[in-house]
Amino acid sequence: MTKITALDTYDVRFPTSRELDGSDAMNPDPDYSAAYVVLRTDQPGLEGYGFAFTIGRGNDVQKVAIDALAHHVSGLSVDDVIGDLGGFAKRMIGDSQLRWLGPEKGVMHMAIGAVINAAWDLAARMAGKPLWRFIADMTPEQLVATIDFRYLTDALTPEEALTMLHAAKVSKPQRIATLLAEGYPAYTTSPGWLGYSDEKMQRLAREAVAAGFRTIKLKVGMNVEDDVRRCRLARETVGPDIGIAVDANQRWDVPDAIAWLRRLSDVNIAWAEEPTSPDDIIGHAAIRRAVTPVPVSTGEHTHNRVMFKQLFQAGAVDLVQIDAARVGGVNENLAILLLAAKFGVRVFPHAGGVGLCELVQHLAMADFVAISGKKDDRAIEFVDHLHEHFVDPVIVRNGCYIAPESPGFSAQMHTGTLAHYRYPDGPAWREPASVARAR
């Protein structure tokens, strides 16, 4: 019987703040980081990989939180874990002492998500399938059994989920063929960082359109006049047919968001992302009512399925971002995708950072194939950054993510990366200046 022998963790940080890539209204100097997990087994070559994504300081806290889960993992039979991924997740989420630290939010929930994702990676590797296909090949009953419906049944019951999945099953083979032929639409945030000059933004926007992207996203929220100018410039640059989304990264109070977004109304915004606190469901609903027809969205910091449920129940959003490394792993994202499908809300997965593109593509593709059946009215965020650190990096061609073929969740980093970027003692951090900046 193959056993999980250890849960190893790594504090891996990339000194991205040196270049101001990733700067936005709330996060001026992120050092993209991963609290990286390896589930080791006693079968040579068999491991599962996952991570929590952070932006620098606190990645050590995140790592310790993952370490605190070791007793839920070490010594388990691999077959027991991958044969009951729902039970595996519920035991960690239901640990009453650890639950007090959330419940189901923040550091501890992201830690649980990282371990759960590593278990799905392991399961998909053992099945010899990329994760999206591993999920697509589950029966509706198997998929529903992975989901914790606690706190959801006023909006979605297991029976409703089964009905939805059975209905989607009929044309699953055609959608798999479509996905393999076409890929899944991507949009890009590369032109839009706040640290960039107008000229750099325009050049990158032109390049994005030439590369096949149909939507670009600009960061906003520092200065309204700058935002109006940059959005108009972007519109002139890309023409009327390319979507322009804006992302305020939680910068505004509700009244500010309404006033600010009204100033941008002539640009024909594709969506306004994170206008205010990710916790403010009622606030998003108020903003949405006031700025119609500008579509409102949030989700990359929405911390669990209960919050997504309410965003949908309150009619607070036109679309949502999901994030592969924020909530309690694949299981909870499947619940969120089912909720979104039931409420008819489009999903534009959050990515970028480090490894988020690698992970979330699998969830979007599984959603298209097995759940919502839709992909052409949605897109996965793409930032062309740090992919070289992954063994199975994303491939984006002509504005589309190509379906991964390698087994697993694409979460594995190169061994050399783990060594070079290990914080604080890896070579990338040994120079005094960068070490000082990270403190």
Next chain:
Amino acid sequence: MTKITALDTYDVRFPTSRELDGSDAMNPDPDYSAAYVVLRTDQPGLEGYGFAFTIGRGNDVQKVAIDALAHHVSGLSVDDVIGDLGGFAKRMIGDSQLRWLGPEKGVMHMAIGAVINAAWDLAARMAGKPLWRFIADMTPEQLVATIDFRYLTDALTPEEALTMLHAAKVSKPQRIATLLAEGYPAYTTSPGWLGYSDEKMQRLAREAVAAGFRTIKLKVGMNVEDDVRRCRLARETVGPDIGIAVDANQRWDVPDAIAWLRRLSDVNIAWAEEPTSPDDIIGHAAIRRAVTPVPVSTGEHTHNRVMFKQLFQAGAVDLVQIDAARVGGVNENLAILLLAAKFGVRVFPHAGGVGLCELVQHLAMADFVAISGKKDDRAIEFVDHLHEHFVDPVIVRNGCYIAPESPGFSAQMHTGTLAHYRYPDGPAWREPASVARAR
């Protein structure tokens, strides 16, 4: 110039699970714990104390999260900190890299709260006043300056808060005299733990009434027939004039909560606490509508002011629990108390655990004296447990908390306690059996 020289932290755990005190529907075996903070200064004898409360496993994660804040504290001038407690809090909450781990929720936010509370303790000690009095003696302008109104201005502006505080100022001296003469009402959860037999519950309920408490609380949510029986027994035991609250500790989905609470409708419940997920604002509103006139409440796990704001905006609760160690410290609790006063929602502070009574009494008393002006339609939870570990333990007489007189926030533990209960190497944890249980 006096400086803060260090932020020292301790992992202190009490093996309370051995006695099943504190058992409820979600937390069967808590080991009450504190991630304890000492702000040390270079002035002999001058220190500030605070802590995050946990129930065992994960207290080490909580400690590491507090350690991650050291760079925001060490080396600061004490006068700068206590002269601008608002700015001190905002710098930690606004640390963009750490903020990613929440934002403003879970482990990182509780860590920030512990440090902020230690700074208020320090400030009150230097002023030679108990914290409630230190707050009461602030001008409205000083108090408002400590509050972060970000994400609140659609419900409460600084100007409105000032108007409320100026109005309350008029009869502040009389209320201080009233508080000193009468104390502040307490209610007790001591009879109600799920691990207790009916006989023990009845005996403790009788003792509670004899001791002057006007409200008791029973844990519910494991078995509806048991709950109906226990609540009716309790009602028979205490008579019609004593309040009986029930607390489900998040056990139910929305439809379950409605069905269950309707079964208890003949007991005349004082309030139904935490019927479902603390994140489910819309769910609480639905439950409240369905079980009227049973009052609905939540709050001990409500993770920040944005969530409280929405509970009030949505009419989701009849009353709320606040917790001194869950949110971002005194500052954020002042914001929550102002919101509650504006929306006319009664506050029944959460306490128990270890040290929560010691802390939260100050907030309730400050609210009575300086904010809401009310105390006789509300009460602070009281559990007579673990107070002996504190240098300035609460005093409850005839069902009322007596206003503390010693300077500070009553958060300081005895040095001997820190040594004896230090996890995992203190004498209390050295016996193999208890160490094994805590794993």
